Each structure stands twice: as structure tokens, then as C-alpha cells.
Amino acid sequence: MTDRVRVALTVNGERVDAEVEPRxxxxxxxxxxxxxxxxxxxxxxxVCGACTVRVDGTIVRGCLMLAVQCDxxxxxxxxxxxxxxxxxxxxxxxxxxxxxxxxxCTPGMLLTAQELLLQSGAAPSRxxxxxxxxxxxxxCTGYQAIVDAVEAVALARQGQTP
Amino acid sequence: MKRTPDVAPIVxxxxxxxxxxxxxxxxxxxxxxxxxxxxxVSDITLPRMAxxxxxxxxxxxxxxxxxxxxxxxxxxGVIAVVTGAELAKVMxxxxxxxxxLKGIKSAPQHPIAVERxxxxxxxxxxVVARTRALAEDACELVEVSYEELTPVTDAETALDPxxxxxxxxxxxxxxxxxxxxxxxxxxxxxxxxxIIETTxxxxxxxxxxxxARSIVADWNPGEQRLTVYQGTQAPHMMxxxxxxxxxxxxxxxxxxxxxxxxxxxIKVHTYADxxxxxxxxxxxxxxxxxxxxxxxxxxxxxxxxxxxxxxxIGVTRDGTITAFxxxxxxxxxxxxxxxxxxxxxxxxxxxxxxxxxxxPNYRARARVVFQNKNVMCQYRAVGHPIxxxxxxxxxxxxxxxxxxxxxxxxxxxxIPDDAYPATGASGxxxxxxxxxxxxxxxxxxxxxxxxxxxxxxxxxxGVHRGIGFAxxxxxxxxxxxxxGIGGARISAQDGATVRLDATGALFCATGVTEQGQGTEAVxxxxxxxxxxxxxxxxRVLTGDTDNVxxxxxxxxSRAAGIGGEAAWQAGKALRANVLAAAASILQADxxxxxxxxxxxxxxxxxxxxxGLDEVARVVYFRPDTLPPGFQAEMVxxxxxxxxxxxxxxxxxxxxxxxEVDTDTGFIKLLKHWCVEDCGTVINPQLVDEQIRxxxxxxxxxxxxxxxxxxxxxxxxxxxxxxxLVPMAPEMPDIEVGHxxxxxxxxxxxxxxxxxxxxxxxxxxxxxxxxxxxxxLGATPITEIPMTPDVVLxxxxxx
Numbered sequence: 001m002t003d004r005v006r007v008a009l010t011v012n013g014e015r016v017d018a019e020v021e022p023r024x025x026x027x028x029x030x031x032x033x034x035x036x037x038x039x040x041x042x043x044x045x046x047v048c049g050a051c052t053v054r055v056d057g058t059i060v061r062g063c064l065m066l067a068v069q070c071d072x073x074x075x076x077x078x079x080x081x082x083x084x085x086x087x088x089x090x091x092x093x094x095x096x097x098x099x100x101x102x103x104x105c106t107p108g109m110l111l112t113a114q115e116l117l118l119q120s121g122a123a124p125s126r127x128x129x130x131x132x133x134x135x136x137x138x139x140c141t142g143y144q145a146i147v148d149a150v151e152a153v154a155l156a157r158q159g160q161t162p
Numbered sequence: 163m164k165r166t167p168d169v170a171p172i173v174x175x176x177x178x179x180x181x182x183x184x185x186x187x188x189x190x191x192x193x194x195x196x197x198x199x200x201x202x203v204s205d206i207t208l209p210r211m212a213x214x215x216x217x218x219x220x221x222x223x224x225x226x227x228x229x230x231x232x233x234x235x236x237x238x239g240v241i242a243v244v245t246g247a248e249l250a251k252v253m254x255x256x257x258x259x260x261x262x263l264k265g266i267k268s269a270p271q272h273p274i275a276v277e278r279x280x281x282x283x284x285x286x287x288x289v290v291a292r293t294r295a296l297a298e299d300a301c302e303l304v305e306v307s308y309e310e311l312t313p314v315t316d317a318e319t320a321l322d323p324x325x326x327x328x329x330x331x332x333x334x335x336x337x338x339x340x341x342x343x344x345x346x347x348x349x350x351x352x353x354x355x356x357i358i359e360t361t362x363x364x365x366x367x368x369x370x371x372x373x374a375r376s377i378v379a380d381w382n383p384g385e386q387r388l389t390v391y392q393g394t395q396a397p398h399m400m401x402x403x404x405x406x407x408x409x410x411x412x413x414x415x416x417x418x419x420x421x422x423x424x425x426x427x428i429k430v431h432t433y434a435d436x437x438x439x440x441x442x443x444x445x446x447x448x449x450x451x452x453x454x455x456x457x458x459x460x461x462x463x464x465x466x467x468x469x470x471x472x473x474x475i476g477v478t479r480d481g482t483i484t485a486f487x488x489x490x491x492x493x494x495x496x497x498x499x500x501x502x503x504x505x506x507x508x509x510x511x512x513x514x515x516x517x518x519x520x521x522p523n524y525r526a527r528a529r530v531v532f533q534n535k536n537v538m539c540q541y542r543a544v545g546h547p548i549x550x551x552x553x554x555x556x557x558x559x560x561x562x563x564x565x566x567x568x569x570x571x572x573x574x575x576x577i578p579d580d581a582y583p584a585t586g587a588s589g590x591x592x593x594x595x596x597x598x599x600x601x602x603x604x605x606x607x608x609x610x611x612x613x614x615x616x617x618x619x620x621x622x623x624g625v626h627r628g629i630g631f632a633x634x635x636x637x638x639x640x641x642x643x644x645x646g647i648g649g650a651r652i653s654a655q656d657g658a659t660v661r662l663d664a665t666g667a668l669f670c671a672t673g674v675t676e677q678g679q680g681t682e683a684v685x686x687x688x689x690x691x692x693x694x695x696x697x698x699x700x701r702v703l704t705g706d707t708d709n710v711x712x713x714x715x716x717x718x719s720r721a722a723g724i725g726g727e728a729a730w731q732a733g734k735a736l737r738a739n740v741l742a743a744a745a746s747i748l749q750a751d752x753x754x755x756x757x758x759x760x761x762x763x764x765x766x767x768x769x770x771x772x773g774l775d776e777v778a779r780v781v782y783f784r785p786d787t788l789p790p791g792f793q794a795e796m797v798x799x800x801x802x803x804x805x806x807x808x809x810x811x812x813x814x815x816x817x818x819x820x821e822v823d824t825d826t827g828f829i830k831l832l833k834h835w836c837v838e839d840c841g842t843v844i845n846p847q848l849v850d851e852q853i854r855x856x857x858x859x860x861x862x863x864x865x866x867x868x869x870x871x872x873x874x875x876x877x878x879x880x881x882x883x884x885x886l887v888p889m890a891p892e893m894p895d896i897e898v899g900h901x902x903x904x905x906x907x908x909x910x911x912x913x914x915x916x917x918x919x920x921x922x923x924x925x926x927x928x929x930x931x932x933x934x935x936x937x938l939g940a941t942p943i944t945e946i947p948m949t950p951d952v953v954l955x956x957x958x959x960x
Contacts, residue, residue: 023295032293037205038198040423042372043456047882050372078198082439091196097189098851102678104372105193119853121282124680130890139424139881140678142919143890145851 007071012080027051028063032051038078049136052108078107079137123154163263172302186847189683197939203376211449215297218285219279222313222534222875230305232741239296248272253441258498260648268498269329273438280496283461313534313875315492324811337530338505349928350485364946367867373423374454374853379443395430396715419705427541460880466541475556485523488518495537510545524587546921595813598894606770630929632922638719638914643808655803657711658729666774674725680848692733694757716849720916727908743794806907814838816922818930827950837899840909864924
């Protein structure tokens, strides 16, 4: 087995020093070493989006990035974004609209939706929302409620009512 | 944001002050799930916990001649390497048969294969290590010598005398056969002016739950108790099976189910690798965790729907259906799945074909055969999509043949709304359905005439759109007729225990489980309304065999209709108990008191008398002040099982509007509608979301999903990159409407809604594609998934 590698990173605002196996991916590191189990593992090859986390402000697939690659980086997960209130309006809209059933895809879905809403100037259309969420798999809802919730927040942030 | 309007309850018994029945109240567990603070089984870590990984057979059928484990046992972090023969000393094998499926047979299945592997992906050896990664490393060091055997892969030839028999002791590869004849089918076909005969083919697909199957088993030798954390739909069923096959008493086993990352029928079965995990925990005397990875899921989660149905319909020129006939063949893998069997889906197809219609003439045969592929078993809407696609496919082909509008043909043949109770040609009993009301509702909701006009106008511009329908019936609220009478220890009844806590809040423990569909909300709504407290004063516990009443769990759309009624009755019973205590405190007549919004009030004028917190204070802390001989009972338990009908059938109709690109074969879904009747609607938003999610699961089957096997029994597309599932951009918006016909079998009147969406979606889409292609002279498509090459072949372009 390859020797462990020392890394230092910030996770949800806390400094983390760790020794990681070079083969360990980011989401396994977050879940197994830091017990941040809000980021989930669905497919382990970048297709389902359940492991979506933020690294230095950009969302990434936690299963396609290695923990050693995050040395010196700022990592944010759903636990941190919940505590900071970053996605509070999206979370409230998801609850209001029942935009989740089993909830397994929801942390990844929220981070992906937030990226769209932070990017776009005008409120995105339903088609743009669907397109942006195209890499996040949900087996329960059929997506319509999720699109409704994201659309409602997009409009609310523009000062409009849905 | 589109909100579903609240539906007023229509049953007077439910019309309590501050009723929550018929209201879209939010689910109490949602905030936790949105914050990443859920507890799925895959999140659980216990002290001394080890991880198991499995060496799996690369062959569909092979004799295991030798397993060399020495190198694996010496690998870093390895705790144990265990073969099937070794684990067979800890756990007994099982056979997936039920006595009410006459003649069904299967062979004993072990937690880990012993001597022979019967499908690609069957576990042949277990490696337990400190981490999952180390266990997988050591799996690479296990050397298994295989002697390949001829695999049986094609269901069509599985019964040929020249085909190898997979389990020689069973004498042939026939698992189960059912024949049914009603009325006079030959006479019916003789009376027909047109007979349409075709073959429908349904692709094998699977559930792809977002969270894979997960289990943590913890054997405590000090307590002689097994605690199992499992993402399951049926905790009590699993408690029984773990105990039975480990040689324990049921009370030595506790099954805990917290958050579950999707089920859909995938997590209601016995899986060999999960049984092995439990056996390993007992053998190694420590907690063992198994979480299937996605590649394992594709070759071990049950598959479903691999059916070939030869089907025939007769119709007169005036549009009367004169007969239905089907011959269903399905291959279910090498074992009938335990304990529900793999005969149920074919049995359902026989039960449901022709179900919405008055036609009494029906002949059916269904054969279920063994093959060397992954096992098949019950998945959301068991048999319904097959029966509905066959029936509704035939109906629309018949309508086209005689030149009658497809909705009009249905109007002339659907069982009239005033003809109930009624019995279907397969013998199924309907209490009260509403096919015609649903048809009228969808006709206006979708503006059918307007869509037909738009379709014709666009046709002139070379745009090929199609409209297709699927009327359906759905089996819900099953009684013991489903499994109990066949000898399976799967509870048909369910229970609820409601307790008044010392501050006046309510606690409810229920036997039904939460898989994300909203059970906790629905149970809380029933209790809050029946008892008379604000919803936020009710806390619900599910999924703990030590602490909830014995129950069946979540399957066959039973949680709201059966679990909800038990909770409703328990809430009423506790209200009576609390009123007795309040009357005793107030020296009043309990009949003249009620509970409203958490306060004891005068029943006639609503005047507030005493708070629940005060009743609780006296009862718990100052019972000395109550009259001598009065004992307050602040806990009530009630159970419920439907007795009037074996199943509460629901009904509805779906419509699909889509556009076909005749150059590429791509299908674009423009809109989908569903009108359904699940009786009393407890929570409209949750019902609508069950319908939508179910429809999208049916869309996946119709257009994308297919477990593709080669002739050697190798799954060719077992990854999420290769096996396509519905994603957001391709999905349409779905409009849902309701007709409400409560069941008189319960006071709530609620029937199930979990599977109606999946039941009708694929049939409606198939009909819409054929509607789009018909004027182009295409061969009607009768297979799913309707991939682009299927469409182009129908158009004779490839």
C-alpha cells in the first residue's frame, strides 16, 4: 500500500490536518475520516451527483476528486452551508414544495441549484434549471417539484413572486 | 411555485375540528434531510465495526471447484475470509415458494454460493476487513477455480427438452404456471369483426435506488441479541427471517430502519449478501457493515419486468370488446426470491389484463421460468405496467383498426361507474371504481379536442406528435390474500400506539415505515385529527421492531390506507381515554367533552375547560387527587386490516403528449397527465408527488431503462453511465387530477397511491408513439424501452 500523505485543508471553515491514502477520494474522506455524512455516495463514477461538494467555491463530484488534491483548498459541504445559511431559502423551498422524498440526492441537488442561482443574472427558465440539474439523479420526485422549488427561489431572489 | 389545492374531506367521520385530513401539510422530517443530517444505514458506524466485501462469480453458471484463501487471509487489515460452505454452518438456506401459488417451485439458496454459482454477480466468498477498501484489496487475492457450465439465458427456450435444467432436482426449468379462463373467449373472438394479435416485449430493468442496499449487523454475544440496521421496507418480516435462518428466537433480533435512500420494492426482499452479512456478524461476534457499490447493485438488486406477452383482442365494428387472450412468459433468474416469490408478477399480469373493462371473455396463461441471470422479483407496481401496456396497447390498436377514437372505444367498454361492486374477468373484486369520471376529467383537463387539432395542424408541417392513453387499475391495501394465506410471515395488519406525554404532546409508534413517501406526515395527520391536537404536537416513530407495533411495513401501497387507519383508530381510542381522565378531573360527563386544538372543550359549544398539559400533570404526578378506583390509561393501541375486500383497487387514466423525430428516432415528451382515484386524499401534495415520481419511473421503463444481457448471461450495461435513467432535462411537467371514491372498508376511506403512476406511464407513452407514427405507415411498436433504434426500425429506416 502506498504511504499516506499529509494534507491541510479547510472544511466548513474548520482547519483539518490529516494523513490520507493517496487513493482515497474526497467524499470517502469527508464521510469516513470527518464523519460528514451529509454528502452521499450514489455511483462512484461521477454520474449521479449525490456526492456534490464545493471546493474553492466551485462544485465538484466528491467521488471524482482525491482527498490529496484538496491540500490547501477550502471545502464546503451541506452541513457547513446549512449552518451558515448559504442555502436556507432553497432548503425552505424544497420543504415547502416537497421537492425531496428519500432525501438522498438533496444535498447534491441543493449545491448544484445554488451554483446556478449564483451564476445567472436573470432568473433562469424552467428549461435552464432542468438543464443545469441534468447531472443530479433523483429517483423519487420525477424532478418537477425540484424545478418548482428552484424556480421559486430564483424568482424570489429577483424580488419577484412565482 | 405551483401548489396543489387542498381537497376538502368528504367523509363526515373525518370532519373533526381543525382537521388535517385533505391538507398539504409539510413532512416533519424534511428539514433534517435537506441539511445533510439524516441517518441512512450507509452513514452508520459502530465500535469494532468491520466491513465485508464479496468475491462474485464472473460466470453466469459455473461449478466452484476450489477457493484458495491463504493469500487473502494474510492481507493487511483482513479479519476473516469466509466461503459459502463455512457460512452454511451458521445460516440455513431458504426456498422462495408460497402455498397459494399452486405448484411454484424453487431450489434452496444459500447466503454465499456453495459448490455452484448460478448467475453473474452471485457472491462466492466473503472478505471481512477493517475497511471496505482493504476488504476489496483482499478480494483480489482470493483465487476461485471455476468449471464453467452451460448457462440458460433465453426464457423462450428455457423449457425446451434440450435445454439444461438449472436445478436437476426440480426436473425442469418451470418455476410456476397459471392458466385462467373466464366467459367464452372462443365465442367472443368468433363474434368479433376485427381481431388484433401481437406480441409485447418488456425490457428487464431495475430500481437504481439512489442509496444502494445497506446493512449493519451487530451480534452481541453478551446479550445473545442481534441488532440489524437495515434499509428495508419490512422490518418485522426481516426480523423473522434473520431469526429463522440463524436459529434464534424472534425476540433475540431487533431490526432498525431509519432513513432509507429510496426503495421502490427493491428493499423488500431477502438478499443473499445481506443475509451473509448478518451471519458473519454472528460468526465473528462484532458489527459488520455491507453497502453494495453501484456495480454490485446492478447484478444483485432484483430486476423486474422481463416479460414476453403474446396477446389478442377481439372487437366489433361498433366498438364492443369481445375477448382478451394473453400468453405471458417471464424469466426470473435461477431462484424464486424469498419470501415473496418471483411468481407474483406473472400472477398479477393474469389478474390485471382487461381489468378496467366489462368484457367477460378472457383466456390467460402465464409461465415463469428459471434462467442464469440475476433474480427478478417485485418492483414498484408489480405486474401493472405489463398488464396495462398489453391491455391498453390492444385497445388502441383495436380503435385504430375499426376507425374509432381511442377515448370513445374506452367509453363504450369501461365498467360503468354505477355498476359496483363488480368482478373482473380474472375474478378480481372491485368495491367501487370511477373509470368514466376519470376519463371525463382527463378529457377536459388536457383539452383533448384542442390537442387533436394542434396535432393535425402540425402534421401538415411535418411535425409528428402523438397522443396516447392508458386506463389502469392498481392493487392497494392488500389483506392477508397477498402473502399471509400462502404461508409467508408477512403481516397484513398494521398497528399504531399513541401515547400522551407528560406535557400533553403525543407520541405515535407505527408499524409502517418511511421510505420518503411521507408516512410520518400522514400518520401524524391521522393522529392529530382523530385526537384533536396541532400537528406539531405529534411525534412519529417508525422502523424499530423493539418499539413499534407488529406490522407489515411499506409495500403494495399500504402505508397510508392501512397504517393510516390504525393511527386514526388509535388516536380516537386515546381521545376517549383522555376524555375519561379529564371528566374525572372536571367531574363532568365525558360524552359532553371533546379535545380541540390541544385543549379539553365542551363538545357542544367549544368552551375551553382544561389544557392537555394539565390533564397530563394530574394523571402522571398527582393521581392521588383522582377519584378512588379510577386508573387513567394514557396509551392506546389499535390495529387494522382490510376485511371487506382482498384488495382496495384504485383506478385512473393517464395521457401522454409527445413528439417523435422521424429522422433520429428520438422521442420528446411534451406533457403528461394523470387522473386517479385513491379514495380519501389525506395529503394532496404527497399523493401528487407519488403520482409524479411513479410516472417518471414508468417513463424510464418506456424510453431508457434496460438490463442488457448477452447469450452467455453477462450483463453488458451494469453501470450508471451505461444504464440510462430519467434525468431532469428529458422529463415533462406532469399534471395530476383526482376523483375521490373512498373505500367503505375503513373509516378514513383512503386507498393507496404509490404505484398508480408507474402502472400507466409506459403504456400511455407507447400508445402516443404509435399514434404519432401511424399515419407514416409504421409498424406498431409493442416493445419497451422504445429506444431510437426501435423507433427507426418501426419506420423501416434501419
